[in-house]
Amino acid sequence: MTQFIYDGTYTGLFSAIFEVYERRCEDATIIKGQNLQALVFSENMEVCTDPAKAERVLKGLRKKVSPECFANIYSCYLSEIRGMENTILKFVQYVFASRKNIEDNYGNAAVLDIAQTARKVGREKHRFEAFVRFENIGDRLFYAPIDPDYNILPLIVPHFRRRYADQDWIIYDTKRKYGVHYDQATEQVHEAVIDFTASGTDLAPTGISFDPDETLYQELWKNYFKSTNIPMRRNMKLHLQHVPKRYWKYLVEKK
Amino acid sequence: MKTSESRIHEKLGILADAAKYDVSCASSGSKRKNDNKGLGDSTGMGICHSYTEDGRCVSLLKILLTNYCIFDCAYCVSRKSNDIKRAAFTIEEVVELTINFYRRNYIEGLFLSSGIFKNADFTMERLVTIARKLRTEHHFNGYIHLKTIPGASEALMKEAGLYADRLSVNIELPTEASLKTLAPDKNYEEIFTPMSYLSEAITEYKAEKALIKSTPLFAPAGQSTQMVIGATPESDKDIMFQANTLYQQFSMKRVYYSGYIPIGGDERLPGIGTPPPLIREHRLYQTDWLMRFYGFKVNEIVSDEHPNLDVDVDPKLSWALRNLQEFPVDINTADYAMILRVPGIGVGSAQKIIAARKFGKLDWHQLKKIGVAMNRVKHFVVCSKQDVLFGDLTPGAIRHHILSLGKSKYTASYSPQLSLF
Numbered sequence: 001m002t003q004f005i006y007d008g009t010y011t012g013l014f015s016a017i018f019e020v021y022e023r024r025c026e027d028a029t030i031i032k033g034q035n036l037q038a039l040v041f042s043e044n045m046e047v048c049t050d051p052a053k054a055e056r057v058l059k060g061l062r063k064k065v066s067p068e069c070f071a072n073i074y075s076c077y078l079s080e081i082r083g084m085e086n087t088i089l090k091f092v093q094y095v096f097a098s099r100k101n102i103e104d105n106y107g108n109a110a111v112l113d114i115a116q117t118a119r120k121v122g123r124e125k126h127r128f129e130a131f132v133r134f135e136n137i138g139d140r141l142f143y144a145p146i147d148p149d150y151n152i153l154p155l156i157v158p159h160f161r162r163r164y165a166d167q168d169w170i171i172y173d174t175k176r177k178y179g180v181h182y183d184q185a186t187e188q189v190h191e192a193v194i195d196f197t198a199s200g201t202d203l204a205p206t207g208i209s210f211d212p213d214e215t216l217y218q219e220l221w222k223n224y225f226k227s228t229n230i231p232m233r234r235n236m237k238l239h240l241q242h243v244p245k246r247y248w249k250y251l252v253e254k255k
Numbered sequence: 256m257k258t259s260e261s262r263i264h265e266k267l268g269i270l271a272d273a274a275k276y277d278v279s280c281a282s283s284g285s286k287r288k289n290d291n292k293g294l295g296d297s298t299g300m301g302i303c304h305s306y307t308e309d310g311r312c313v314s315l316l317k318i319l320l321t322n323y324c325i326f327d328c329a330y331c332v333s334r335k336s337n338d339i340k341r342a343a344f345t346i347e348e349v350v351e352l353t354i355n356f357y358r359r360n361y362i363e364g365l366f367l368s369s370g371i372f373k374n375a376d377f378t379m380e381r382l383v384t385i386a387r388k389l390r391t392e393h394h395f396n397g398y399i400h401l402k403t404i405p406g407a408s409e410a411l412m413k414e415a416g417l418y419a420d421r422l423s424v425n426i427e428l429p430t431e432a433s434l435k436t437l438a439p440d441k442n443y444e445e446i447f448t449p450m451s452y453l454s455e456a457i458t459e460y461k462a463e464k465a466l467i468k469s470t471p472l473f474a475p476a477g478q479s480t481q482m483v484i485g486a487t488p489e490s491d492k493d494i495m496f497q498a499n500t501l502y503q504q505f506s507m508k509r510v511y512y513s514g515y516i517p518i519g520g521d522e523r524l525p526g527i528g529t530p531p532p533l534i535r536e537h538r539l540y541q542t543d544w545l546m547r548f549y550g551f552k553v554n555e556i557v558s559d560e561h562p563n564l565d566v567d568v569d570p571k572l573s574w575a576l577r578n579l580q581e582f583p584v585d586i587n588t589a590d591y592a593m594i595l596r597v598p599g600i601g602v603g604s605a606q607k608i609i610a611a612r613k614f615g616k617l618d619w620h621q622l623k624k625i626g627v628a629m630n631r632v633k634h635f636v637v638c639s640k641q642d643v644l645f646g647d648l649t650p651g652a653i654r655h656h657i658l659s660l661g662k663s664k665y666t667a668s669y670s671p672q673l674s675l676f
Contacts, residue, residue: 046334051288102614104611104614105610106621106625107617108623109407112624112625126300130302130303130305130306133361135359144360159299162288162296162362163295163296165292165293166293166294166394167294172416217356217359220267220356223271224267224316227267228271228272228313230276230309232516233309233516233531236308237310238306239306239309242303243306
């Protein structure tokens with residue numbers, strides 16, 4: 001058995017898949033460098049991330065599956081679920097081994113796993129389109145920290161670009177320590193680098209104070225949230241099912 | 256807190272509280288793009304930004320413009336004879352709240368209703384002004400749901416349709432007899448008039464837009480309505496037949512069912528303390544879904560013979576148990592419509608089954624992995640001709656078996672006495 005070790009990037013993953021083919025390796029597994037475990041009967045093979053090689057595999061895939069399915073593979077990668085690389089590998093192998101498009105063959109374990117994982121990631125993406133809470137931190141710059149289970153930030157950016165085309169905003173993943181900044185003047189997004197060391201908190205970037213209206217609107221929102229509840233219909237089980245506790249820390253109305 | 260701030264807090268408290276009995280929260284189905292570099296976009300699916308402790312979705316800022324009202328509808332908390340605090344927002348206040356909540360991603364948009372002050376046109380004009388300001392002055396492309404006030408002029412309804420994504424007029428109660436008893440100022444004709452105007456206008460604009468691209472959007476998310484259930488003695492059959500008519504006659508996007516929550520002060524209605532009919536409401540929504548997404552006709556689910564829905568089991572299972580002659584269904588050969596009728600198989604699973612079986616026969620293991628509810632499905636499905644059904648059971652036995660497997664989510668919270676056994 002050979003373990004192909006990649007650097008954790010999408011390009012790296014597909015470079016690894018390229019190597020599996022090039023070496024005609026029958027029993028390959030792919031693993032992220034940081035998750036590496038020494039296995040007794042396996043040979044380790046460090047993969048060099050090569051955009052050209054990755055693109056060759058991706059290009060082939062694009063020809064054989066629908067755009068939705070192609071996007072699903074990326075979503076599965078973003079799930080960061082341990083071992084997902086091997087499901088993706090199996091799926092890709094199945095795609096290339098078949099003459100016709102097999103993406104709907106849910107009787108196949110890899111196909112079903114890809115579809116179901118992409119769905120889970122999609123659900124998390126949708127949740128964060130809902131649960132992002134911006135705070136006006138002054139100068140009409142709106143800041144929102146997030147902490148999603150899956151790495152969905154790249155997936156939600158297009159949604160927020162469409163929606164908040166006329167304001168500057170930053171969405172920052174406090175778990176993975178990276179963020180995206182949209183600049184409304186240039187209409188471009190770029191990676192946001194934030195120094196939290198001085199404030200010691202991830203709720204706001206350092207040295208920037210809140211807009212005077214910010215507290216008012218947060219309080220009004222809490223008030224609205226309370227007033228719209230119907231106590232006679234109270235159903236906390238359903239409430240928690242929709243808004244699991246792990247999301248509360250950044251929700252104005254719940255924290 | 257400044258006086259102006261505490262005043263807006265008070266208004267919001269009163270006018271959100273008074274609006275919460277309107278259950279629609281949909282924010283989907285619109286086509287309003289952000290192509291003016293404005294604020295907001297309503298092209299995607301609906302988003303629920305939060306959920307109240309009763310488990311209902313919060314997607315829109317749902318408020319009344321005012322709870323002053325000249326009408327005296329017994330089921331309504333804002334009726335004129337009710338001794339409650341009254342308040343009214345200014346147009347500017349509603350606009351500011353909407354924009355500021357939207358910018359923080361608290362909401363998808365605005366749901367604006369109102370008590371009737373002075374007369375229908377006077378009220379409707381103010382609702383329309385708010386929508387106009389949001390759209391034209393603030394370039395707001397978020398979702399707007401406006402209530403159409405029965406009796407308002409066609410000109411105002413038309414303007415409302417040009418700014419709003421959805422319009423709605425509530426039918427209030429499932430039969431006109433009930434409406435007459437409880438809402439002396441209202442009648443069905445006044446409610447059906449705007450409904451039919453909207454349904455025609457929506458169809459017309461849509462047809463024209465297909466030909467001429469520059470035609471403006473007119474209520475692109477359609478119209479909806481709601482009725483209060485459990486306040487009056489109608490059967491589930493009365494309710495669902497009325498809903499069916501509304502869907503067919505006025506091409507409603509949605510009919511909502513709002514379980515009556517006693518507010519007191521009227522002997523004709525259930526008294527304070529009577530629990531809202533939550534299970535019944537849930538079964539009505541399930542029936543509504545069966546009609547809209549599962550190809551069921553209303554009279555297959557409720558009829559003179561079965562005027563009320565079964566509380567213990569869902570209407571689809573209930574239908575299957577009454578029609579065992581239609582089963583078992585062979586998962587590898589049955590058509591989509593029939594697979595959709597199997598208890599335990601939803602739209603998603605049915606589509607997966609149809610897609611997957613083109614690649615080869617499906618077996619029980621694969622069916623389970625696809626995500627069907629096995630404890631139900633096994634009574635109604637075979638995977639091949641030779642397959643034996645799980646037991647050869649009578650409707651009663653299947654029902655008992657399924658009920659014994661799971662505890663209804665309603666049992667614990669709403670009938671505490673059952674937990675004694």
